[in-house]
Structure formats: structure tokens, C-alpha cells
Amino acid sequence: MPRVFSGIQPTGDPHIGNYFGAMKNYVRLGEEYGKNSIYCVVDLHAITNPAAYDPAQLSKRTFEMAVANFAAGLDPSKVTFFVQSQVPEHHELSWVFTALTPVGELERMTQYKDKSEQLESVPAGLLMYPVLMAADILLYKADTVPVGEDQTQHIELTREIARKFNHAYGETFPEPKAVYAKDALRIPGVDGHGKMGKSKGETSTLGILEPLDSIWQKVRVAPTDPARVRRTDPGDPDKCLIGDYHKLFSDLPTIETVYAGCRTAGIGCVDCKKMLMEGMRRELEPLQARAADLRADPDLVRDALEQGAKEARAIAQPVMEEVREKVGFLKSR
Ligand code: TYM
Numbered sequence: 632m633p634r635v636f637s638g639i640q641p642t643g644d645p646h647i648g649n650y651f652g653a654m655k656n657y658v659r660l661g662e663e664y665g666k667n668s669i670y671c672v673v674d675l676h677a678i679t680n681p682a683a684y685d686p687a688q689l690s691k692r693t694f695e696m697a698v699a700n701f702a703a704g705l706d707p708s709k710v711t712f713f714v715q716s717q718v719p720e721h722h723e724l725s726w727v728f729t730a731l732t733p734v735g736e737l738e739r740m741t742q743y744k745d746k747s748e749q750l751e752s753v754p755a756g757l758l759m760y761p762v763l764m765a766a767d768i769l770l771y772k773a774d775t776v777p778v779g780e781d782q783t784q785h786i787e788l789t790r791e792i793a794r795k796f797n798h799a800y801g802e803t804f805p806e807p808k809a810v811y812a813k814d815a816l817r818i819p820g821v822d823g824h825g826k827m828g829k830s831k832g833e834t835s836t837l838g839i840l841e842p843l844d845s846i847w848q849k850v851r852v853a854p855t856d857p858a859r860v861r862r863t864d865p866g867d868p869d870k871c872l873i874g875d876y877h878k879l880f881s882d883l884p885t886i887e888t889v890y891a892g893c894r895t896a897g898i899g900c901v902d903c904k905k906m907l908m909e910g911m912r913r914e915l916e917p918l919q920a921r922a923a924d925l926r927a928d929p930d931l932v933r934d935a936l937e938q939g940a941k942e943a944r945a946i947a948q949p950v951m952e953e954v955r956e957k958v959g960f961l962k963s964r
Contacts, residue, residue, distance in 0.1 A: 635660045635668035636773035636807075638715065638764070640676050640829070641692040642683040645699045646836035648827035651815035651879050652779035654703050660777055660810070661710040669711040669771050669943060672696045675721060675763060679756035680746060683830055697932055699840055702922035711946075713939030715767065720947040725759070725766035727958055731795045732762050732788075740784055746830070765789040769796075770947045774805040780816040781826065783809055800957040815879060819872045823854035839915060840922055846915075847908055850876075855900045856893070866900075868893040873903055880910030 637657060639649060661668040674693050678684050693714055705712060715721055737743060737758050747753040764785050768776055769792070776786055786809040793804040820827040820835035827835055837846050855873055856866035868874030868890045877886050889906055892898030925932055956962070 632667055633664060633775045634771055634773045634805075635664055635775045635777065636670070636768045636771050637777045638671045638673035638676070638767050639696060639700070641672050641674055641689065641696040642677050642680070643692070643829040643836070644838035644840055645696060646827055646829065646838050647876075647879065648779065648815075648818040648820075648836070649829075650703060650839045652812055652818055653777055654700060654705075655815075656777035656810060656812050657700065657710075658704040660775070661705055665709055666711050666942065669713075669773065669946070670700065670705065671713055671715045671718075671767065671943070672700075673715045673764075673767065675715050676760060679754060679760050680830070681754065682746075682749065694929070694932065695840075697936055698922050698925045701925055701932070701935070702918050703839070707935035707939055711939055711942045712935065713943045714936055717936070717940035718943045718947055720770055720944065720951045721763065721766055723951055724770050724954060725763040727954060728762045728765055728769075728792050728796070729759060731799065732792060734758070736788060736791070737761060740788070742781070742785070761785045761788050762792070765792040768807050769793055769804045770950055771943075772805055772950060774807050775810055776807050777810045777812075779818075780811060781828075800954075803953065803957065818879070819875060821849045821853045821872065823872060837911075840919055843908070843912055843915065846911060850904050850908065850911075851901075853904070855903075859893075859896075859900060862899045863896050865896045866893045873900070873907055876907055877903075877910070880907060880914055882910070885910065 637653060639645070639653065645654065657668070657670050672693050674689060677689060697712070697714070700712065701707060740761055743758060743760065747757055765788060768789050778786065786807065790806040793806050797803055818827050819825065820831060821837050822834045824831070824835065827837070829836060834849070837849060850873070853872060856868070856871040858864060859866040868877070871893070874890065874893065877889055881889070885906055889898065889903050893903060
């Protein structure tokens with residue numbers, strides 16, 4: 632049976648890019664593989680980027696990220712769901728991998744280049760970030776990793792680290808593969824400037840827990856196909872981010888109506904946006920109601936996370952023991 636692993640950073644409210652690009656796949660794979668699907672809020676990763684990290688907020692955001700995933704349909708009694716810093720084997724394995732990974736390869740990672748460019752002083756943790764990510768995945772000997780397209784390079788590095796370890800110490804780890812969501816590889820930001828991303832700030836993101844009024848304020852002013860200058864100008868919905876969002880939120884008849892209406896100038900962009908909001912409301916309102924119920928019972932959420940960490944450690948500890956032995960550390964008696 633495949634072993635699934637993925638992680639999500641608690642650096643801000645989860646947005647529809649996280650939701651359709653990754654979280655929905657967590658749920659789908661969780662239904663298929665049960666406790667063999669392992670998901671984690673990666674708080675150790677979140678402290679590597681000083682621009683996005685606030686110690687006063689981290690534990691609250693970690694809690695909120697768990698709530699968002701449970702509200703989106705992950706059932707912690709059926710899958711393994713935990714907080715990364717509660718399973719110390721992650722950084723232990725990460726250190727072993729650090730000793731195997733050439734600095735040059737880490738410097739080539741595009742996410743590292745993008746993030747470090749914006750900083751005056753670059754923490755070493757930002758460079759080591761993908762090594763920790765490899766440790767997350769391989770600690771569970773996972774072979775299936777649901778992610779968005781932006782993580783492809785990191786998963787390739789994980790495969791390389793697995794190969795290097797296996798070559799140096801004997802066959803130990805699988806070479807994991809990324810699994811992407813169809814139609815949601817790289818969801819564009821609502822400001823029209825590239826990929827939707829938490830690090831780009833709230834003008835780029837539509838949060839799944841964000842009040843619908845606030846979502847509408849952003850959708851209302853979102854850029855559409857520039858060919859539609861006047862209401863009577865036809866457009867191309869494939870060149871419009873509202874068209875992209877319809878594919879995520881709307882049912883087939885609505886998608887057909889708005890696509891045909893855009894091409895023939897039968898509907899205006901405001902109508903098209905209002906129809907999108909109906910789909911968003913249908914998807915997000917029940918999710919937000921479930922999140923409110925979960926927040927009202929924080930002990931339930933915390934207990935589920937602690938139980939998840941126990942389950943994760945039960946898998947991680949024997950793997951780490953195998954690694955310690957192969958690397959040659961003197962066993963404590
Ligand atoms: P993070 O927290 O930035 O994002 C969580 C997941 O959401 C996906 N995603 C998107 N998918 C489609 N369109 C978008 N606009 C979009 N924005 C984000 C991401 O690809 C990701 O799958 N490095 C990871 C966290 C991580 C991890 C791991 C993932 C740590 N260890 C081990 C997998 C396995 C990250 O920063 O994700």
C-alpha cells in the first residue's frame with residue numbers, strides 16, 4: 632500500500648491555492664489509504680523565513696492550520712495528522728541528510744533564490760529548508776507526496792537525497808513521487824501577479840476561512856481578460872483568472888454559461904464574478920461553519936494533534952533507529 636506524506640506551513644491563513652492544490656488531495660488520499668496517509672503542520676519550516684514568522688503568533692497559527700484541515704474534511708481519527716515540532720525525529724534525520732547534501736544543489740533551488748533575494752541577512756535554515764522537507768517525507772518512508780507544482784524541485788531533491796543515502800548506507804528509502812491536483816497545479820493570485828502565495832500578502836490570496844464579504848471585495852476588483860475593455864467586447868475565459876476560479880468552484884452548467892457568455896460578450900465581468908461568488912459561498916460557508924465549531928472545542932483539536940504525534944512517532948522511531956545504526960552512531964544502552 633502506498634505511504635502518503637505531505638506538510639503545510641502555518642505561515643498564514645490557508646488560501647484557495649493550498650486548498651485545491653494540496654488539501655483536497657490530502658482528503659482524497661486519506662479516504663483511500665487511512666492511517667497510511669500522514670499529514671503535518673510544518674512549524675519547524677515556518678521559523679526559517681524571518682519575513683513571515685512571528686513567535687507570538689506561531690502556536691495560534693499552527694492550531695488554526697489544523698482547524699482548517701479538519702474543517703476541509705480531514706478526519707484525524709482516520710488519517711495521521713500532527714504538528715512537526717512534536718516529533719523530534721524530523722530534525723534528527725534532517726541533520727543526517729545535511730551531511731549528504733551539496734550546498735550547491737541547495738543554492739540552486741528557485742524558492743531559496745526568490746526568498747533569500749528579499750533578505751539582507753539570509754538564515755542558514757532557509758538554505759537547509761529542502762533538506763528538512765526530505766527528512767519529513769523519508770522519515771515515514773513515504774512514496775506519494777500530494778503537493779502543488781511549486782514543490783516539484785524540492786521533491787526531486789528528496790529523491791536525490793534518498794538515492795545518495797541508499798548508495799552510501801544500503802537500500803533504505805523509497806524515491807517518492809509528487810502527486811498533483813488536476814486543474815489546480817498553480818492557482819493564480821487574485822491580484823493578477825503570478826501564483827497565489829501566502830508570502831505575497833493578502834492582496835494575492837483568497838483565504839478559505841476569510842469572510843465572504845472580504846473575498847468579494849478582492850474578487851470585485853480582480854483583473855479580467857484585458858480584451859474586455861467595454862461590456863460589449865468579447866473575451867477569452869482561458870486568459871482570465873475568474874475563468875480559472877470558475878473551474879474550481881462552479882458546476883459544469885455554470886462554467887459552460889460563463890465561458891460562452893464571455894466569448895460572445897453575452898455576460899459582463901461583474902455578472903461573471905457574481906456567479907463565481909455563488910460557487911464560493913456553496914463551498915466555503917459549510918467549511919467555515921465547521922471551523923467555528925472546532926474552534927469552540929480547542930481541547931478536542933489539541934487531543935487529536937497529540938494522538939497524531941504519537942502515531943507519527945511510532946512510525947518514525949524505528950526508521951530513525953535503522954538510520955542511526957547504518958550511519959554508525961554508537962548505540963546507547
Ligand atoms: P506551503 O505551506 O507553502 O503550501 C502548502 C501546499 O499548498 C500548495 N500550494 C499551491 N498549490 C496550487 N496553487 C497555488 N497557488 C499554491 N500555493 C501553495 C503547495 O505546493 C503545498 O503543497 N514546503 C512546503 C511544506 C512542506 C512539505 C513537506 C510539503 C514541508 N515539508 C513535505 C510536502 C512534503 C510548503 O511550503 O508548502
